[in-house]
Amino acid sequence: MAAKIIAVVSPKGGVGKTTVSINLAAAIASLGKRALIVDTNLETPHVAVYCGFAGFKYSLEDALNGVVPVKDTIYRTDEPNMDILPSRVFKQSWDGNAKYRIINMFHHLEKLLDAYDFIVLDSKPSTNMEFIKLIGNVHIIVVAAPEITSLIEAKKLEEDGTRSALMVDGLVLNRVNAKIRGTMKDSEIKKIVSFKTIWKIPEDHSALDALQHGIPMVLYNSRSVSSRAFLKLARDIISD
Ligand SMILES: Nc1ncnc2c1ncn2[C@@H]1O[C@H](COP(=O)(O)OP(=O)(O)O)[C@@H](O)[C@H]1O
Ligand SMILES: [Mg+2]
Structure with a gap:
């Protein structure tokens, strides 16, 4: 069966798109499905860093060009079931052509659909919605912080996706920490957004350890608080 393509998007930077993307791909792989993580964020690409991946010869830019x-x-x-398609972290020159050609990304992805069960796309902030609309057959997961401005922006993405007849699978609320005063309650969250599913990833104090080791959290410590939540997310995505 052809791979299911999942785009992890968010209106804001720094909310955890790359963390969610690589851990979702790693969790899917650790559950026995073939997963590919693609860094479609050509401007601030970090997938290779999170995966401790350096010294590769060719990158997404080379395919696009x-x-x-x-x-x-x-x-x-x-991880035997997980492959990576990186973007170049330090660019030798501005890859203007690649940026333009990312709209033709689907032609490249099409060639990979039979090799994987899931293809996870990490995105640049403010989303790659234009490019996602061109791909069409893609499931969207929105990432937001559990605070009001992030949720308002997530709602706009939800509405944009629904208006464009895209498959919006759900919202990941990342860095949830119930100990922080003012953390929004579920009832308050549901007054703002109406995603069919909301997954919560807790604040995980060992996230930076995993990043420093260049290992996705679910492979670094599969029992950490965020790893357990990422594995639940992956199980839901696999069984959907
Ligand atoms: N659940 C979490 N718990 C603790 N730190 C996190 C969590 N998710 C992400 N982070 C940290 O937040 C920062 C930004 O995450 P990142 O995934 O790079 O965001 P984005 O891709 O949206 O810019 C990183 O330092 C990352 O380690
Ligand atoms: Mg990122």
């Missing part, structure tokens, strides 16, 4: 076939930009990771 027609330098090499997309298959030559994919690398194995230490």
Whole structure:
């Protein structure tokens, strides 16, 4: 069966898109499904950093610019079911062509659909909605912080996705910490957004440890508070 494409998006930077993307891909892989993580964030790409991945020759930019076939930009990771298609972290020159050509991304993804069960796309902040609309057959997961301004922006994305007949699978509320005063209650959250599913990923004090080791949290410590939540998210996505 062709891979299901999941785009992880958010209106704001720094809310946890890359963390959610790589851990979702790693969790899906650790549950026995073939997963590919693609860094479609050409401006501030961090997937390779989170995966401790350095020294690769070709990247997404090279596929988009027609330098090499997309298959030559994919690398194995230490998790046998998880591959990575990185974007270049330090660019030698401005990849203007690649940025333009990302709208043709689906032609590249199409060639990979049979090789994977899930393809997870990390995105730039403020979303890649234009490019996601062009891909069409993609499931959207919105990431937001559990605070009012982040939720308002998430609602706009939800409405944009629904208006464009996209499949909006749900909202990930990241860095939830009930000990912080003023943390929004479920009833308050549901007054703002109406996603069919809301997953909560707790604040995890060992997130920076995993990042420093260049290992996705679910592979670094599968029993950490966020890992358990990422594994639940992955199980829900797999069984959907
Ligand atoms: N659940 C979490 N608990 C603790 N820290 C987190 C969590 N999720 C993300 N972070 C941290 O927040 C920062 C931004 O996350 P990142 O995934 O890079 O955001 P984005 O891709 O949206 O810019 C990183 O330092 C990351 O380690
Ligand atoms: Mg990011």
